[in-house]
């Protein structure tokens with residue numbers, strides 16, 4: 001997300017042909033990169049766009065100013081003055097037209113996380129658009145093709161770790177609607193305006209590294225089996241606050257409902273360095289969607305939500321006042337929202353929630369629902385992606401290279417590509433691919449969950465399959481925003 005444009009990347013972004021220019025004489029024609037300005041991008045958008053669709057118009061002002069966080073007022077950067085920013089809702093197939101006004105002291109952009117949109121609206125400065133400078137505005141306009149729970153945030157520096165994030169819900173016009181009410185639950189780790197600001201944190205991490213920390217690259221064996229314990233989590237940053245919908249447990253967000261109602265929770269982790277373990281006191285949760293896409297329903301007590309991941313959960317509410325607990329995994333701090341269907345006191349901040357340590361969702365529990373599952377089988381291409389880190393230098397890599405050093409992964413359209421992650425560092429990395437929803441490869445051959453962000457635990461080898469059906473230049477990176485900024489990012493580049 002650093003805005004450094006190497007010559008090669010700039011040329012790619014401009015959609016020109018240079019790759020293989022000098023070898024053209026000895027082989028076939030050189031592959032032409034399909035960048036954001038390639039005519040194919042608008043041609044595909046025309047096919048996606050229904051006749052007569054009127055865009056949902058939005059104005060988003062990104063500015064520094066007072067915001068209400070954790071029941072008090074502090075100064076941060078936010079959209080339209082609120083944390084989270086304004087929720088956007090539209091139906092699948094509809095057009096969103098959002099004008100971003102940049103009143104921040106830095107260039108910015110908006111990335112529509114998880115949406116398979118046209119490449120030139122993906123919001124990655126230096127790759128899909130020029131940065132939006134302070135005082136400028138930019139109009140994003142695109143079809144949202146698939147229903148689901150998404151969110152949006154800047155794709156510049158560590159701006160996501162301020163208050164610049166908001167939910168984006170794409171409703172399914174064909175939804176069977178097996179629930180009575182919805183609650184959007186946005187989780188976040190918070191420091192800006194109360195602790196150090198994110199830019200200062202990033203520079204001290206990169207200047208000092210993390211001496212004394214023993215995570216990072218330590219030659220983890222490829223055979224080591226990752227275990228889903230707290231030790232596999234933890235992060236690089238200590239936060240003074242953890243938030244649910246901008247509030248903390250002293251003055252929690254309250255979901256009001258009636259006993260017996262079925263609630264659909266749309267959970268989004270907008271944190272920058274924190275995975276959250278989530279559970280609802282007194283209830284089990286049925287997982288219905290992962291990163292917007294339906295899965296075969298599975299009932300659990302608790303689940304871990306990595307940065308950039310979303311889960312939709314359904315449950316039938318009992319009578320009373322219940323904590324919806326979110327524990328910063330590996331950091332030992334609990335916050336919560338409250339689900340209230342009856343009378344009773346609000347629970348104390350440290351209320352024990354037994355469900356947190358009961359049956360935890362594992363990736364092996366999830367299978368894509370038949371209507372969204374890819375047929376399983378051998379992919380056309382396998383791309384090995386080794387995740388590494390040097391904690392002393394605070395340098396995070398994919399195949400040994402940082403973003404600025406990496407060559408793009410070149411793909412052609414109409415293929416099935418297997419991204420084979422192997423984590424050789426001792427930290428977890430939620431890996432996110434733009435513009436696509438991949439499918440997790442399971443050992444038993446069943447189709448795994450469709451997702452766009454996947455936690456890769458320390459020592460873990462795990463693969464996902466992608467259908468290359470959305471031409472462009474797409475970022476692929478760790479959604480720990482500090483890791484992404486310190487190099488753990490590359491590009492999946494379509495070529496003709």
Ligand code: C2O
Nearest residue numbers: 111113308432475
């Ligand atoms: Cu939400 Cu490139 O990220």
Ligand code: CU
Nearest residue numbers: 429478480483
């Ligand atoms: Cu990471």
